[in-house]
Amino acid sequence: MVYQQNIYGSPDNSQIVLAFKGTDPNNDKNLLADAALGAGVNSALLGAYVADAEQSLQTLSAGNRDVHITLTATLLAARSLSC
8 A cells, every 4th residue: 555554552452543644746646546535526546545445443452352443544545444
C-alpha cells in the first residue's frame, strides 16, 4: 500500500494504537485517492486502502484479544476507513 500505518503499544501492553497516515504529497497515487475522496468518488485505490486497513485490524485484534485497541488517522485515512 502507498499509505502508512504504525502500531504503538503502552509500556504494559494493555493498550495498542493503530495509526493510519493519510495523504503523502509526494505520491501521485495518494493524491489521486485524496482527490477522488474529495469528489465523493470511491476509487479502486481507496477501496484497497480500506481493505488493507481492515486486514491489519483483524490481524492485530486476533493476536491481542485482551488488549484495548484504538484507531487513529489523518483526514484521508479516517474518511477511507468510514466509507
